[in-house]
Amino acid sequence: MCRRYTRSKRDSASRSNCVDATLARPVTLGERINGCRARRQKAEAWRPESAELLALEAYVALQSRGLPIAPPDDPRLAPFRARGEARYRQRIGQLDLACAQCHDDHAGKRLGGSPIPQGHPTGYPVYRLEWQALGSLQRRLRGCYGGVRAEPPPYGAIDLVELELYLATRAAGMKVESPAVRP
């Protein structure tokens, strides 16, 4: 259960991507919120990227602002994390580029005018000026898939959840700054 790893509401963003016992796979903060809505409140789940879900995610994440990202040290997460890392290093799309090539090898350089960040997931959900809206980490990742002309996995796909899990591990110790603002 996620609850075992989430000591308080304040911890929930820094420790998101924990294993959900019913689904037997890691879940994102948004999926956790929706799971509680459906299972505990018997309410309808919000659709991905809906204003309602993003607003609640932003509120919960704000409680963790300033805490270090601390992905749960749960052995059940290991295979998911390993697949996320493999995906991070795999070349994809018509441009045949891996996430690592931009975010590890070329971070700090510029790509068509925009600086390439290190690709840390510390600010999500973010308000992005380009979107003129709040958006999730999955929306951001799908944008990077599009950037290399690869077919983005649909919202909620395990591929994206595994990538999120690996990104959280890669960013362990960095401070949560959600909800952040990005260009």
Ligand code: HEC
């Ligand atoms: C061709 C280079 C390139 C590749 C490949 C790429 N990205 Fe990005 N990524 C960017 C750029 C540039 C940005 C900054 C936003 C923008 O201007 O689009 C970004 C933004 C991000 C961010 C947001 C960081 C922040 O500070 O909010 C994350 C996370 C991220 N990328 C993860 C990934 C992952 C995971 C992959 C692989 C599926 C990937 N990226 C592939 C160029 C790339």
